[in-house]
Amino acid sequence: MYDIGTRQRALSLLRSGAKNATVSRTLNVPPGTISSWKHEDRAKRGESPGRCHRPLCPRCDGRELDEAAYAYLLGLYLGDGHISHPRQHRVPSLRITLDDAWPGVQREAMAAVRTAFPDNTASWARKTGCRDVKVYSKHLVCLFPQHGPGRKHERAIVLEPWQQEIVDAHSWPFIRGLIHSDGSRILNWTEKTIGGRMKRYEYPRYFFTNTSDDIVRLYTDTLDRVGVSWRSRRRATGAHDVSVARRDDVALMDQYVGPKH
Known part of the structure; x- marks a missing residue:
């Protein structure tokens, strides 16, 4: 024309x-x-509108992966994350649900997602009392091969050798991610009568609660690796409570994990 x-x-x-x-x-x-x-x-002319290249994958394309950010993100995923593939979307999405009571954890999670997926756009999905940090990528299952049908505690959760190498090299970010998802730092207290006067003593303790035997084992194995002692008990519901209570161990956890914020 x-x-x-x-x-x-x-x-x-x-x-x-x-x-x-x-x-x-x-x-x-x-x-x-x-x-x-x-x-x-x-x-x-060798250009294209929008993105200059397709998002790359560390597993498929050999793109460099920030392993510390990934270790933290893996801990979050094992606790409060899931991968979904709705029919209306051609690309699966990773969602990690985080309580609004801990805005600092939400910010750290978003930073980790953006660092681990630099070629993809991360966003928030608001819910009542919480927010999902969300990212779409065709390569989510490449980086999180633990994805599968059903709940995590109803299927085997085993790290791939390359994942275990990352967790071994970046144990504290992995522990931090697990605590930020399914853990807490609390203050226990007790009262003792000394010299006729009642005194209150407070002592901090870390808890991690999860129903999956495999995820709990990953957590306790990593605690062993960094030299933190722990105790575990099973609730009537089937969930495990893993406690870190010794003063030196709590001090070490405070150095690398700290309270949620």
């Missing part, structure tokens, strides 16, 4: 920085045609 001169003039305007709508009005050419010419021109 349009002669070569009109098309060349349009491309010249577009390359100079003119907007599609401006070129459309100037030349009396439909916006869709202008957009198509611009797309074809940029493709011929």
Whole structure:
């Protein structure tokens, strides 16, 4: 419909920085045609609208992975994360549900997602009393092969060798992620009568609670690796409570984990 001169003039305007709508009005050419010419021109010149490249995957493409951020994110995922693939979306999404009582944890989680998935856009999904940090990627299952049907405590949760190497090298971020998801730091207290006066003593303690035997084992094995002693008991519901209470061990946890914030 349009002669070569009109098309060349349009491309010249577009390359100079003119907007599609401006070129459309100037030349009396439909916006869709202008957009198509611009797309074809940029493709011929080795460019493309939007992203300059497709998101890469550390497992499939060898992209560098920030292992400390990933170890923290893996801990969050094992506690409060899940991967879903709704029918209306072609790409699966990772969601980690985080309580609004801990905005600092929410910020750390978002930072970890953006660091581990630098080519993807992370966002928030608001819920009552909490928020989901969310990211879409075709390679989620590559990085979280523990994904599968059913609840985590109803299936085996075993780290791949490459994941175990990362956890071994970055044990504290992994522990921190687990505590930030399914753990807490609390103050226990007791009262004793000394010299006829009642005195109150407070002492901090870390708890981690999870129903999956495998996830609890990953946590306690990692505590063993960093030299933290622990005790565990099983609730009537089947969940495990893992406690870190000795003063030196709590001090070490405070150094690398600390209270939720």
